[in-house]
Amino acid sequence: MxxxxxxxxxxxxxxxxxxxxxxxxxxxxxxxxxxxxxxxxxxxxxxxxxxxxxxxxxxxxxxxxxxxxxxxxxxxxxxxxxxxxxxxxxxxxxxxxxxxxxxxxxxxxxxxxxxxxxxxxxxxxxxxxxxxxxxLASRLSGATSLEQLAIATRDFLHDSQACCGVLLMSHNDVLKPVESAHRLDSTLQTIAAFAALQRVETRTLLDDSRYWLFLPLHGTTYVRGVLAIDAGVTSLDALDARRPLFEAIAALVATAVERLHFVDVAQRAQLQMTDERLRSSILSALSHDIRTPLTVLYGMSDALAQQPLPPDVRETAEAMREQTLRLNGMVSNLLDMAKLRAGDLRLNPEWQPLEEVVGASIKLLGLALQQHPVQVTLPPDLPLLKFDAILMERVLCNLLENAAKYAPPGSAIRISASTADGQAAISVCNDGSRFPPGNLDRMFELFERGDAESNVPGIGLGLAICRSIVEAHGGTIRASNNENGICVTFTLPLGEPPAIEPEDGDE
Known part of the structure; x- marks a missing residue:
């Protein structure tokens, strides 16, 4: 060159x-x-x-x-x-x-x-x-990684300007050289961090009277890194004469870094879309293909359990029926999740009191809640809420079932509600269990379980179904660990419920 x-x-x-x-x-x-x-x-x-x-x-x-x-x-x-x-x-x-x-x-x-x-x-x-x-632009356009980008920039500065360049990128708010073999001393590293933080061009004169120039690589949202250039000159006038070219080089490098970033984002989004599409296809296929033989199996096991049988055979038949019923519930979750992911969810919202749905959910889970007293605390002035009763009942059933499965026998399960900022917040809490530390939002992803090695049956769809239903109602859902156990809280918009006219006998 x-x-x-x-x-x-x-x-x-x-x-x-x-x-x-x-x-x-x-x-x-x-x-x-x-x-x-x-x-x-x-x-x-x-x-x-x-x-x-x-x-x-x-x-x-x-x-x-x-x-x-x-x-x-x-x-x-x-x-x-x-x-x-x-x-x-x-x-x-x-x-x-x-x-x-x-x-x-x-x-x-x-x-x-x-x-x-x-x-x-x-x-x-x-x-x-x-x-x-x-x-340089031709070289950078063909780069597919930051390492190739750093090598192309370094070679260009060496061949055309007879100077040295080091590309530093920001990783978790820390500037690190892309090439591990090219490191800066602590003083230059501090100056580079200052240039990135202040988003301004910085120059410094070393002890050997050589000027270094630090050029921030501005992205669309933040500074993605710094190009440090050992200009190899000893006078400020010589540095100023080269400054426009160095700034143009930094602009080209920043554009290339931004391109690599968005290519990476697009690839991740494409992979995520493909993954979600594949998951939905598998869910739909499994749920439809398994449901019919599972229903037949449940009917046969139930009929067998009704026959006069020896005690040990009857116990085996009842265990078969219970396990088939549990498996049927899992397949129902799969089918519901497939419908939700495919966008086939149709809401039928009506204004209704929350306590009726809470009571119906507790009644449906009567057998699962036998070892856990349920404490319901609802404010007396809780207004009517607009939601689909069947779907909201499914949300509460899933939350209560999870709370019962992971709580020690005899511990209480608490249901409470409150209103604030135009939202009604409904919480289901238990004692004695904990969500894994880290990102609690992952608990609402498909096939995510609180404890992957737990003996408690489940495939990690309950909370994912709850999130889809709640978000379809315009609400949010979150999980948290408290002092005694765990809580899952979801919100629903309050809206403006219709006025309830008193009956003639109440006047």
Whole structure:
């Protein structure tokens, strides 16, 4: 890759000896060329040769050399070609004008030539920078990981700018180099963290008088990292001359990092969608294919249990019926979950009191709640709530069943309700059990169980069904550990229930 040499480096003044050589040569050559023709050429024509020399010196040796050449050329023209010769005395007044105009024109030509040279060098530098940035963008566009991104950036800075670059990315609010082999000392690491935190460009001068530049990589929402560049320069002017290019490089790197981030997000979302679609298909297939033979099996076991049988055979038949009934409940959960995931849930909401649904749920779970006294605490002023009674009964049954399964025998199960901020909060709590520490929201995912190694039967669908039903009603559900056990709380919107007109006998 062709190195991009900054304009300030290309136009650095040459050494004094080199500039002096240019001045002497530019003055001597026109003098030697014009001297044999001194009697035939008008001094104004000879002045053209000196002006040409001034233009060449301005383009090759800089402003100071061009001024020196202008003054020297004027003096040589007067000394060798204007009568009286070999003296600086001017015999004709018109030559005074000639010499003055020549000096002014020489200075103007020198300045204009120098300006054109600078414009040419600047255009060449911009073209080289654009080409280099295009090559970097091509490299970064093909990167599929942060490691490839860091290597491409490091190689580009080394090849085109003869400097060192380290890419640091933010991981859990900590900046770490992408390449483990390239680490920064504690001082530079602290400065990089400051640049990322303040979202501003930062520079620092090390003990060896080398400047480092820290450029934050701005994303759409936050700073994703920092590009640390050892500029390899010892002067602030040289660093400022390179700063626009370094900022452009950082912008390209930030865009590439952002692209990799969103590609990763899109891939994860695609995988999640495929996973959810596969789960729903499996749930639907299993629930429909198993339900029919399971119903037949339950009917046969129930009929067998009704027959006059020896005690041990009757006990086996009743155990078969209970296990078949439990398996039927699991398949029902699978079928319900498949319907909920497919969006086939149809609500039939009505305004009704919560205590009726609570009472019906406790009655349905009478056998499962035999060893657990249920304490219901509902405020007397609890308004009517709008919900689908059958689905809400399913929510309460699942919560009560879970509370009973994981609570020690004899412990109480508590149902309570309260209102605040336009929401009614209903809680089901037990004593003696705990949710696993960590992310409690995972408890409401499919096939997630509180204790994967527990002997308690279940496949981890109850809380997932509860969340789907509650969210369909516009509410939320959460799990928590308290001092004595666990609580699952869900909310329902209060809304504006209709006014209840008193009956004639109540007036």
């Amino acid at each position: 062709k190195s991009v040499i900054p304009l300030a480096d290309r136009l650095q003044p040459r050494s004094f000896a080199t500039r002096s050589l240019w001045v002497v040569s530019a003055c001597a050559l026109p003098t030697l060329l014009a001297w044999p023709w001194r009697d035939f050429l008008d001094p104004a024509n000879t002045a053209m040769l000196y002006l040409l020399a001034v233009a060449v010196v301005a383009a090759r040796a800089g402003r100071g050399a061009a001024i020196a050449t202008s003054l020297s050329s004027t003096a040589l023209l007067d000394f060798f070609f204007i009568h009286p010769r070999y003296t600086f005395t001017v015999g004709d007044v018109q030559y005074v004008v000639t010499l003055a105009v020549m000096l002014v024109v020489a200075l103007i030509i020198g300045n204009l030539t120098l300006m054109l040279q600078r414009e040419k060098e600047a255009a060449l530098e911009r073209e080289q920078q654009s080409h280099a940035l295009y090559e």
